[in-house]
Amino acid sequence: MTYTSINFADKFSLIKRQWEPKVIAEMNGTQFLLEKLKGDFVWHSHEDTDEVFIVITGNLRIDFRGGAVNIAPGEMFVVPKGVEHKPYAEHEVCVLILEPRDIAITGHEGKKNFSNVKAWI
């Protein structure tokens, strides 16, 4: 094994495009993804898994059918499984997302630059 920590800022500097999650680590099959977001995602849910958002820089809003949450740097939020949600960022936000390696998306309407094969950086 290697004894090197993973630096979020260093990894984000390697990400050139928005809406392209990159894998930086795994824990028991849960992937740690870094992603730059700006604008609207689509309404969707994950029937079999919770999803965690941790904001590194910028501000992320997640809309729900019954409300919304604002997540600032140094904050996190758990979207419970089965709950419809739509991420939104007015300005670019750098987010750490935790989701299972084999995650399924339900109600997906299409996503720009999306790849099911998530690359490591």
Add this chain to the structure above:
Amino acid sequence: MTYTSINFADKFSLIKRQWEPKVIAEMNGTQFLLEKLKGDFVWHSHEDTDEVFIVITGNLRIDFRGGAVNIAPGEMFVVPKGVEHKPYAEHEVCVLILEPRDIAITGHEGKKNFSNVKAWI
């Protein structure tokens, strides 16, 4: 459900004692724990699970039998399951730890102020 983000700094302000992990969230049975550490923990391993350390403030060193890793704020590290390790902090460090709700510790030699019933804050 509530639409409130979890602010790490706010939660850490509620933690008065070192070596007492507090639960702030769960994702699919994985707990998100905040803990203040200073000094040496004991050598131990987790036979059935990886463990994640994300440093919020301060600096954490994790010793292994074959090396060590230094984790600064904005950095993370995954300790693979079965690998003996010993966290150490010269000064107090505020850490976000991810581990299963029902984690077992192998090789545990004793821990100050440890409680198996992890309280939520």
